[in-house]
Amino acid sequence: MTALCVVMPLAGAITTVRDIQKGWVGYSLAIIVGALVGVLCAWAMRATGNYFVTRFGVRSNTSEWYFRVLYVAAVVWITLALFLGSWMTASVMNHI
Numbered sequence: 001m002t003a004l005c006v007v008m009p010l011a012g013a014i015t016t017v018r019d020i021q022k023g024w025v026g027y028s029l030a031i032i033v034g035a036l037v038g039v040l041c042a043w044a045m046r047a048t049g050n051y052f053v054t055r056f057g058v059r060s061n062t063s064e065w066y067f068r069v070l071y072v073a074a075v076v077w078i079t080l081a082l083f084l085g086s087w088m089t090a091s092v093m094n095h096i
Contacts, residue, residue, distance in 0.1 A: 005042040005078050009085025010034035016089045026093060033092055034085045041081040045074055 013034030017026040049070060056066045 001074050001078065002042050002046060005045050005074075005081055006035075006038035008078050008082040009037040009041060009088075012082045012084075012086035013037070013089035016086045017093065020090070020093050022093055022096065026096070029092055029096070030089045033089045037081065037085045037088055041077065041084070045077055049074070 010031065011034070013030040014027065017030040020026065022029075052066060052070050
């Protein structure tokens with residue numbers, strides 16, 4: 001899931017530049033922006049996951065419920081990361 005969190009903003013950024021057609025400069029900036037957004041989103045996802053593991057661990061039956069919610073939240077976060085990478089790239093491309 002961490003790899004998806006890095007790749008999805010990158011894919012959104014490249015798709016945005018492909019639609020705008022800004023050339024190789026646009027692709028270069030899109031890769032930089034997408035990679036930065038992806039790494040930051042992956043870091044945030046991992047930090048949240050580590051917090052839940054240390055906070056709830058495997059103490060009780062409720063921890064299974066927490067980890068299911070965390071898994072669904074990670075899927076939502078990855079989807080938001082896709083749109084965030086696309087939006088950030090479009091914003092940068094409008095300033096060029």
